[in-house]
Amino acid sequence: MFNNIIKNKFTNYFFKNSLNVRILSFVLLILVWEVLALLVKSDVLPTPKTVLIIFFNDMIYGEMLYHLGITLWRVLLAFTIAMLIGTGLGIAMGSKKNLNIMLDGWHILLLNTPALVIIILCYVWFGLNEIAAITAVSLNKIPNVLVTIREGTRAIDRKILEVADVFKVSYKKKFINFFLPQLYPFIMAAARGGISLIWKIVLVVELLGRSNGIGFKLNEFFNLFDIASLFAYTLSFVTVMIFVEYAIISPIERRLNKWRPT
Amino acid sequence: METNLNKNVIKKPHDLFVDIITKSYEDKNQNTYNNAIKNMKFVIPQGELCCLVGPSGCGKTTLLNLLSGLDNKVEGVIKYQDGTIPNDWPIGYMFQEPRLMPWLTVKQNVSIVTNQTSEEIAHSEKLINEMGLIKYMNAFPSQLSGGMQRRVAIARAFVNKPKILLLDEPFISLDLTVANLLRQMLIKLWENQKNTIIFVTHDLREAMYLSDRILFLSKGPSKVIYDFKINMKRPRKTEDDQMENLRIELIKKHPEILSGKI
Numbered sequence: 338m339f340n341n342i343i344k345n346k347f348t349n350y351f352f353k354n355s356l357n358v359r360i361l362s363f364v365l366l367i368l369v370w371e372v373l374a375l376l377v378k379s380d381v382l383p384t385p386k387t388v389l390i391i392f393f394n395d396m397i398y399g400e401m402l403y404h405l406g407i408t409l410w411r412v413l414l415a416f417t418i419a420m421l422i423g424t425g426l427g428i429a430m431g432s433k434k435n436l437n438i439m440l441d442g443w444h445i446l447l448l449n450t451p452a453l454v455i456i457i458l459c460y461v462w463f464g465l466n467e468i469a470a471i472t473a474v475s476l477n478k479i480p481n482v483l484v485t486i487r488e489g490t491r492a493i494d495r496k497i498l499e500v501a502d503v504f505k506v507s508y509k510k511k512f513i514n515f516f517l518p519q520l521y522p523f524i525m526a527a528a529r530g531g532i533s534l535i536w537k538i539v540l541v542v543e544l545l546g547r548s549n550g551i552g553f554k555l556n557e558f559f560n561l562f563d564i565a566s567l568f569a570y571t572l573s574f575v576t577v578m579i580f581v582e583y584a585i586i587s588p589i590e591r592r593l594n595k596w597r598p599t
Numbered sequence: 600m601e602t603n604l605n606k607n608v609i610k611k612p613h614d615l616f617v618d619i620i621t622k623s624y625e626d627k628n629q630n631t632y633n634n635a636i637k638n639m640k641f642v643i644p645q646g647e648l649c650c651l652v653g654p655s656g657c658g659k660t661t662l663l664n665l666l667s668g669l670d671n672k673v674e675g676v677i678k679y680q681d682g683t684i685p686n687d688w689p690i691g692y693m694f695q696e697p698r699l700m701p702w703l704t705v706k707q708n709v710s711i712v713t714n715q716t717s718e719e720i721a722h723s724e725k726l727i728n729e730m731g732l733i734k735y736m737n738a739f740p741s742q743l744s745g746g747m748q749r750r751v752a753i754a755r756a757f758v759n760k761p762k763i764l765l766l767d768e769p770f771i772s773l774d775l776t777v778a779n780l781l782r783q784m785l786i787k788l789w790e791n792q793k794n795t796i797i798f799v800t801h802d803l804r805e806a807m808y809l810s811d812r813i814l815f816l817s818k819g820p821s822k823v824i825y826d827f828k829i830n831m832k833r834p835r836k837t838e839d840d841q842m843e844n845l846r847i848e849l850i851k852k853h854p855e856i857l858s859g860k861i
Contacts, residue, residue, distance in 0.1 A: 496698055503667050503692040504712035504759070514711055518702045596702045596739040 383565040392569040400554075405573055408543065408550040412536050415474035419531060422475070423482025424524065430483065431490025448480035452538055456545055465546040474538050481534065482527045489523030521593045529586060536578060611645035612681040613688075613762050615795060619675035621820070622661060635661045637820035645680075645762075648789060648796040650806035653816030654859040659799045662821075663765045666797065667692060679762075691761035691794065693769040697748035699740040699755075706736045709755045719758070726754040730784060746777035750784065757788050764789075766798045770805070779837045782809060786833065803850075803857060807842050808835055818859040825853065825861055 351357050367385050374384040395401040430437040430444075456473040463469035493516065501511040543552025551574050558567040622636040635658040643649050651659055664670040665677060668686030678684050699708045706720075709727060713719035727736060730750040740748055749769060756764055766785075770778040786809065789796055800806050806813045807829060815825040827849065831842065853861050 598741040
């Protein structure tokens, strides 16, 4: 009885802190991995320890950071281009009915073309170069950004824009301070989905037609059947993306949502 | 119909002349034009607080849109004594709802419609202070009550020192105590700035408490059917025998005046 109370107090305290739960979940994942690896005893599933050793070894003495940097650069470039073009087209199509009717067919075509087809066509048409790679990734993401932003533009509260009109606010200020803030939640949603989709496509693009980057290396490890290195490179990339999520996207989102009642 | 077009001996540059021959709307369903306003003619001397009272659907909002320049498709003239039009000068506007930007603080909501020079920001702060909201300068609208949000909207309406202030039933759906407080605050700011105010309402008591003069409008197509002067000293009391007698007398003389008939 007395024991129970102490136990409950401890569990209550432990689970109150969401960080504790997160750490527990992470430790559990590693444990499951470790156990499975020990059971399988094969190169196909290396243990966490092996992967970690290769990870640090390659990071310090190998080319990991170079390839990681190249891939991140491509992600950043393709992301920026896709967001800019997608947002611009989304706003235009959301506010101009005729333009929307005009471009909607093209948009649906692009939205439903498999990523692989776009990548192959870009390489065939533009050659196996950087421009083709970035174009292919951007083209894959633009239609998704467009859908979200167009929806956001249609949901704009005209009454707020009317305030800008009666107080004779300049066109630029009306756009930046009265229009765009209403779109922020949609832009953030597009960005979040964008990053995760783009880095996956970047890897495919690298695998098919570049001679550097994480995707290129993964292909190499596949051919050499070096699964431990494959794990290590994946780990490096996932680590960076988690960092991007927690250190960049979440803080921006928190800042933009400051006004919302909790 | 009586106007004080000729009786107004001392002319001021911003006496407002309104002479609308017709204002019509295209009815897209029936492909016809509906007249919202017809032969509406009145003069509002500079610095007068004038209430417009009429039945619902009498085109009051249409008239305000014409005065504010949101809508300029009209057959007729709306101009100041000096030949300029209201849209050439700063305009203050208060809507039925507060229409604040939820993502801006109280202070930003007021100053956003100015050019945000240091003087204008200081003036915004001064007005917010006069509205009794100094503690809420950096609060977001969602943290304020409905009455407080309207106080912010009043401050915003006055912040550009407008020549003319248009108010479209701004105190509707508030409880009596709060509405009375806001009316007092409105009068206080108006007495400092001496802007011309056009206040639309369907509440005769409210009109009598606030205004120098009430223009009664007919049902659509709307025109002025009665021009009623109120020569009572300020500050007025919200519950006042003299005012109540005046109101009863008016209703006795013209029992259907509030439904737009005389």
